[in-house]
Amino acid sequence: MSDGKWWDLPWNTATGCDKCSPACDNCWVKRQLHWLKHPAEHKVILHPEKLDLPKKNKKPTRYFVCNRSDWMHPDIPDSFILKMLAVMVECPQHTFFTLTKRPERLEDVVALDASAENLWIGVTAWDQDSFLESCHSLGSVVNAGFHTFFSFEPLLAPIDVVSARSIWNYRPDWIVVGGENGPGARPMEPEWVYKVKLDCEELDIPFWFKQWGTATEKIISKREGNYRLPKALPRQRPEGG
Numbered sequence: 001m002s003d004g005k006w007w008d009l010p011w012n013t014a015t016g017c018d019k020c021s022p023a024c025d026n027c028w029v030k031r032q033l034h035w036l037k038h039p040a041e042h043k044v045i046l047h048p049e050k051l052d053l054p055k056k057n058k059k060p061t062r063y064f065v066c067n068r069s070d071w072m073h074p075d076i077p078d079s080f081i082l083k084m085l086a087v088m089v090e091c092p093q094h095t096f097f098t099l100t101k102r103p104e105r106l107e108d109v110v111a112l113d114a115s116a117e118n119l120w121i122g123v124t125a126w127d128q129d130s131f132l133e134s135c136h137s138l139g140s141v142v143n144a145g146f147h148t149f150f151s152f153e154p155l156l157a158p159i160d161v162v163s164a165r166s167i168w169n170y171r172p173d174w175i176v177v178g179g180e181n182g183p184g185a186r187p188m189e190p191e192w193v194y195k196v197k198l199d200c201e202e203l204d205i206p207f208w209f210k211q212w213g214t215a216t217e218k219i220i221s222k223r224e225g226n227y228r229l230p231k232a233l234p235r236q237r238p239e240g241g
């Protein structure tokens with residue numbers, strides 16, 4: 001696993017997406033599809049031929065599901081998501097990570113009455129409001145028995161993780177933090193990252209720092225100080241956690 005990368009292989013059963021939040025403004029997926037003149041630049045394309053790929057891989061692998069889309073995009077039908085979940089159940093040797101900026105649909109997935117113990121459901125939050133909103137959506141996911149995590153990438157404003165303790169009846173299994181990359185990247189203040197790290201320590205949540213992002217790297221290269229931060233791999237959810 002390379003530095004900052006927490007998954008081994010993508011599992012792109014769907015490609016293409018639409019912007020749905022301020023965090024999407026510099027989406028690298030849209031940029032890549034545009035450069036490639038890929039038809040998925042303008043619509044979500046399903047790839048049913050890729051559904052069975054994890055079944056052919058016997059080596060335990062961390063898959064990032066739909067890293068060129070958002071698996072909760074409205075153009076990916078429930079029936080297709082059910083097929084993906086069925087593959088996950090058939091592949092206990094692997095771990096599947098998903099991320100979405102559309103957490104409101106997660107409740108529909110829970111209602112599908114599917115379960116996959118090797119599925120980690122993540123939500124992206126970029127500021128305090130999006131964090132608090134996603135806390136509620138993840139709650140239903142936890143109650144259905146899935147592992148959960150937050151990705152604060154790109155982190156665009158401070159997030160007070162401890163502030164959510166009063167609305168949680170669960171503890172997320174993991175928090176990832178990262179800055180934005182590429183043209184137009186917006187800066188992430190180091191103090192925001194340290195606050196999340198301290199909150200994770202207080203709440204006993206594993207913390208993974210991915211990278212500063214291009215804009216922040218330029219800023220901190222001119223400052224004094226040591227900005228190295230720890231990584232913590234996801235753990236299995238504790239008994240009763």
Ligand code: SF4
Pocket residue numbers: 017018019020021023024027028029030068069070101
């Ligand atoms: S949800 Fe993700 S993939 Fe879709 S436009 Fe936003 S950043 Fe890009």
